[in-house]
Amino acid sequence: MILRLAEEERLSGAVVHGNLVYLAGQVADDATLDTEGQTADVLAQIDALLAVAGTSKENLLSVQIILADIRDAPAMNRAWDKWLDPASKPARMTIQAPLVNPAWRVEITGIAALS
Template identity: 75%
Template sequence: MDIRRIAEEERLSGAVISGGFIFLAGQVADDASLDAEGQTADILAQIDTLLEDAGTDKRALLSVQVILADINDAPAMNRAWDTWLDRSAKPARMTIQAPLVNPQWKVEITGIARAP
């Protein structure tokens, strides 16, 4: 089985391509001082870059999971999401509240996309 790893770090890869799919690691904001809307925009830009490095774009996203440290940040997260979203290719999405590893992080996003 062919496996390609993108944006490898010490403990994980930013994305892994295998079996016709792209699996995104949980992405968090580079700047944890941003509010939930800013962190979401930062994360979505990272996802754009990972998908571009994989040879595709956000229209290939099949499923997305959004984790919020505080569910009350959902409206702010959705403002950034709605600005970024391609309305002709909306992925399935779920949003939950859960504690994140770094208390400054407000949002973490992961997903699965179809590989080109």
């Protein structure tokens, strides 16, 4: 069975299949925030999607973070470190790439196990 959550015009915010939850790339609802603020916004969206799917950040297996400017990594990491459960760190990569909206500073996607 495949369950699609938070469907939009072109994508689902998350897809549940088997024991896994696949997150679409999440971007800030408020693009006027700085990188730390946008990251916190995105992480709150991830918390909400995982809750709807029946899991939580403690079950994240891997996360991919895309920054519009890699020099924003320290600001992104400040929000990440506040949010992260140190006992449940996922595998993670961070890269720089242009994002669709130039006002977006960060996009995050990942895969989580169901609880």
